[in-house]
Amino acid sequence: MDKRNEHLRVCVVIPAYNESSIIGDVIAKIVKVFKNTPYSTEIVVVNDASKDRTGDIARKHGATVIDHVLNSGAGGATATGLSYAEQKRFDIAATMDADGQHSAESVLRGVIEIIKRDDDLLIGSRMIDKKGMSKTKIIGNRGLSFITYVIFGISSTDSQSGLRIFSHRALQELRWKTSGYEFCSEMLWRAKQQNLKIGEFPIEAIYTEYSKSKGQNNWNGINIVKSLLRRRIAELLG
Amino acid sequence: MSRYLLLLTLTLPFILMSVLSAITKYKLGHSTKNRLVTQLILWSLVFIGLASAESIYNWLFQNNLTQTEPLSLFDVIQITAIVIVFYIANRSLSKIEVLEKRVQDLHQELSIRLSAKK
Numbered sequence: 001m002d003k004r005n006e007h008l009r010v011c012v013v014i015p016a017y018n019e020s021s022i023i024g025d026v027i028a029k030i031v032k033v034f035k036n037t038p039y040s041t042e043i044v045v046v047n048d049a050s051k052d053r054t055g056d057i058a059r060k061h062g063a064t065v066i067d068h069v070l071n072s073g074a075g076g077a078t079a080t081g082l083s084y085a086e087q088k089r090f091d092i093a094a095t096m097d098a099d100g101q102h103s104a105e106s107v108l109r110g111v112i113e114i115i116k117r118d119d120d121l122l123i124g125s126r127m128i129d130k131k132g133m134s135k136t137k138i139i140g141n142r143g144l145s146f147i148t149y150v151i152f153g154i155s156s157t158d159s160q161s162g163l164r165i166f167s168h169r170a171l172q173e174l175r176w177k178t179s180g181y182e183f184c185s186e187m188l189w190r191a192k193q194q195n196l197k198i199g200e201f202p203i204e205a206i207y208t209e210y211s212k213s214k215g216q217n218n219w220n221g222i223n224i225v226k227s228l229l230r231r232r233i234a235e236l237l238g
Numbered sequence: 239m240s241r242y243l244l245l246l247t248l249t250l251p252f253i254l255m256s257v258l259s260a261i262t263k264y265k266l267g268h269s270t271k272n273r274l275v276t277q278l279i280l281w282s283l284v285f286i287g288l289a290s291a292e293s294i295y296n297w298l299f300q301n302n303l304t305q306t307e308p309l310s311l312f313d314v315i316q317i318t319a320i321v322i323v324f325y326i327a328n329r330s331l332s333k334i335e336v337l338e339k340r341v342q343d344l345h346q347e348l349s350i351r352l353s354a355k356k
Contacts, residue, residue: 046349066353070345080346087350177339236276237331 010039010111011090013046013081014063015074016098020052022210023098027061033104039111044084045098046077054098074162075176075183086171093171097162099214106203110165113201120170120196121187123156124163128202137207140221144185147225151232152189156200160184163203170196181220182227241309242292248318249288252325256281259329284321 012030016023027043034041045058049071059065066080078095085093092111096102106124114122127145130138141160148159160181166174173194176186191198205211239247260277263269291309298304 064353065356066349067356068345068349069352072342072345076342076345079342080349083346084350177335177342179342234331234335235270236273237280237328 008039008091008115009089010034010041011081011085011088011093012041012043012107013078013085013093013095014043014058014098015046015048015077015081015095016050016054016058017048017071017074017077018050018052018054019098019214020050020054020057022100023054024057024061026096026098026100026104027058027063029104030107031062033108037108039092042088042090044081046081048072048074048077073179073183074181075186076179078183079176079179082166082171082174085166089168090171091168093166095162095164095166097211099211100208101205101211102163102203103206106163107165110163110201110203113199114165114167117199118197119199120167121174121191122165122199122201123158123188124161124165124203125156125158125200126161126203126205127157128200129204131204132207133205134207144221144224147228148185148188151228152185152192154185154188154192154198156188156198158200159188161203167196178227178231180224180227182224182231185224185228186231240292241311241314245291245309245314245317246288248314249321250285252321253281253285253288256325256328263332284324288317288321 012034014023014026019026023045027045030041030043043063045055045063045065047055047058047065047067049068055065055067064084066084068077068080072080081095082093092114094107094110096107102124110122110124113119126133127138127141133141141158145156145159149155161184164187170191173196174187174190176183176190178186188198257278260269260274260281264271264274295304295308
């Protein structure tokens, strides 16, 4: 980062699908935490064709809302948000889950870390400090991280984390093809292909009854693995 | 004309078209080196298999490893059809990939532009 901190523009991207009950709180916390920082921050909610009032509530709380015409999954919504951040020439972008699983403080810490470390892609890992995580989640996450390593050769303690921080270079160069949750692993693979510097920092996940009901379950992991294998084979044949 | 030669004559255009298409895509920057290598290996294997089908059959027969009849005209048609289907499937896969990417990009751009107008 060659710019001074006070000039840095940060875009916080929140892909959201049917999150009307919590999106307002998530935005309010981000606004509060980033208010006293030197960064100029814009919160972008990608409303992935929600059936509830997610978009309206996010707008009311001051976020820029991009309404998806069609529901395209977490990967598609994240891609749209990051494409917006790239078009608007943000220096740093952060993605976080809309279900309240990530704290605004973790996002800010990630932004500070990426500036310090000069990484291109920083992953907020829930597996460094596993506090509050159920055993099932730990097994699922470890399993998917192991499969990501086997298929793509990328080692990460938490390949499925939705809290990620991107440098401007990553915003310009990083593209992926899958649109579901499997984009998390594919993104790491693409970052490796583009020779981007990948790092990790510890975060604490906040598991509420709501976030538990919204997150992926281990059975979805099977679909993720199938999709990743398909992508890997298609990449070789297509 | 030998049936083995007929089989090779019928399938060779599809093998050549696939190889040519893989090289062109790579040279135009639409494909990666990995994809090119995989495609070349794949079609070379198909070609080697078809070109040496007679020798392989004779060797297997002489060593009592197979009791099947030599290649019939129906076999020629069937194998040619399989190669053509494989060629079509391979082409379709890469076309679907391109279309999928374009639809995603279009949706993304459309959503951003429409939201900017609100």
